[in-house]
Amino acid sequence: MRLRNRALVALLLVAGGTAAGCGPRHSDRAVITVDAPVALADRPIHLTISGLVPHDTVEMSAAAQDYRRDGWRGRAVFRADGRGMVDLDRARPRSGTYTGADGMGLFWSMVPPSGDPDASAFIPSYPEQRPAYDVQITVIAHGHRLAGRTLTRQWLTPGVTHKSFTVAADKVDGDLFLPPTGRGRHPAVLLFGGSEGGNSGEYEAALLASHGYPALTLAYFRDPGLPATLQDIPMEYFARAARLLTAQPGVDPAHVVAQGYSRGTEAALLLGQLYSRLVHGVIVYAPSNRVNRGLGARGQGGNAWTWRGRPLPQGVIPLDHIDGPVLAIAGAQDQLWYSETWARQIMTELDRDHDRFPHQALIYPGAGHGVGTFPYLAAGVRFPASTGVILEHGGTRAGDAAARAQGWPRTLAFLAAMGG
Template sequence: MDEPVHPLISGLSPGQEVTITSRAVDRQHVAWRGRATFRANAHGRVVLDTAHPASGTYQSPDGMGLFWSMAPASGDPDVASFVPPTSREHTYRVTLTATADGHQLASRTVTREWFGSGVTSKKLTVAADKVAGTLYLPAPGTPRHPAVLVFGGSEGGNSTTATAALLASHGYPALSLAYFNLPGLPHSLEKIPLEYFASAARLLAARPEVDSRHILAMSYSRGSEAALLLANDYPALIHGAVVYAPSARVNSGFPDYGAFAWTKGGKPVAEKPIPLTHVSGPVLAIAGANDLLWKSPQWARQIVQELDAVSDQYPHKALIYPDAGHGVGTFPYLPSGTRLKQPVTRRVSDLGGTRAGNAAARETGWSRVLALLGALGS
């Protein structure tokens, strides 16, 4: 699902106008469509990686434009998101169709796979495993790789299964962790013990497929606070962090702003800047320059500045993407809106950025994450 395709059309007349459409159906049985019109070059070809659309659902050359720019058949695409499959048995198909002069010229269907070959998954429960989530492991026989503890933000539940499955498909064992709003867990983001995350990381480290010297925490938005706290407070266990739309400080609970979000040793973690003096691995902070939910671009830069100030020896970088908002991550190519139907806070429903800006950020940012993981242990 996170790998690009490179569509092209040949056999056209030079300068001939051709329209290419895309169509897919998501898990909720919503039909999505994209469209772009081109002029064939002097060789009678349209190469979507480099061709400028004359009109359509995206505006700049992009071989994957017909994938991420799809919109639902009805309604506002800025408040809708394509809902991908949830299990290895499910895939989704994108059909590309070329028409010219009122006639269909060609059609090709691309199957977007959820799991790489041989990847396995195992559901974890609080009753049986002391943590809730899903463990994804690469195909048997894959050499030991760095691993990733992945968890989401204020949405709660087990919201990062797609990211974890794709990481495992690239060879990196990953545990998609829920920490509230599931059976056996707190109902809301309130008084979440950091020890709970550490237990999940130890479970991951004990797997024979995992290079336990390189376990990263990866999270989004409110979860970025826990990821950075883990990297600082458990440096022998968590060796760095990847944080999307991050915060550089501990914030209050959610939706109860009078509660503490995190605890350690049974005591509340104070609402203050997150210390980063003990981090023992790389840190990548990824933000959209137009994040309207909170000041993640400023916080991403602050995270790197704090690591610079303590002369942190590991790679650390802030990636700030123009035209992207709070929807800056994680993996690319799924259509996604920029606004919420219901406000995520008392006042904010616009997450900022544009669909094209977020799509570009996800494509580039995801490649940087995979490159970081590939460099570990090499």
């Protein structure tokens, strides 16, 4: 009799399957819920997974293709809670490409299919070529794909327009992004990069226009029709671009902002100082507060900037004529140069000049030279210079990502306070 009872109990356990823990430990009812499946690329989204086996281990991944169609991937392993859910805003990965609770961690921590992630950056197609890129979210448990969903990250909202300028036709080299017409006048941004040369600000300019701010991203050397090196760049070139931006529909001519990154911060501050009637605010990322030497084909040499046909002397940039607010953003672990110190010195000089406009330095402790600008794209912390030398930008991928996530809204708030 006892043997028959034992056999019956064993049969019931087998029939019970997953309830007894002997069946497959995965769910076929997993659901990916997201608050914004289609959203601007700089907007954080909120992802949850439900319908999982309570306390089960699952892997989530985010995959996207860069402009070369190379596949990048972020991943994280989680343990579901007692309700069979994972909330990415609150859950800490057990392992993966990032650590700590971070709802956007899968995005900024993506790594390339090969090579060193710290020496790579995820670069999608230009916004004027593709107005968005897709991210594939996948949930896997015990080798089984439980759920998948495609998210669309936009650069351009409907109605945003693009126009290219060339030196041959327009005497400037840049890309203009304008918000939809008929929405009044708004602050506009003239932005440019640093010692990398060329024009790399299309993504940011497209996002600014999508937020309602006309934006012109400018190349000033190492592009067709421009000087080959960062030497003897005339400030009149930047002023010409600012006037071109001012003349565009939807631009408030009384609120034009110059924004520079790294070596471009020298030009932004100089533009605000020398052309105070044209430029009414300055934003600088990883800044310098001084004119540094030019960059020739083999390194430093010569003068970087000229004005009225004469070289601008090296040394601290006067700021007493800047006629508008100033925002400086720096990483405390910048190893490329002393951007934290120089950001603070910019504020000190403005205070000494009794500047009447708001001015603020934002210093992010875990970030390096890659402290900006918009968030959620994967980027490394060291890159080769044009000379082939590896430049250590300092900070960490996580530190830079956190700085961008916090700093970008402050940039948008800076523009909004000007009347956007």
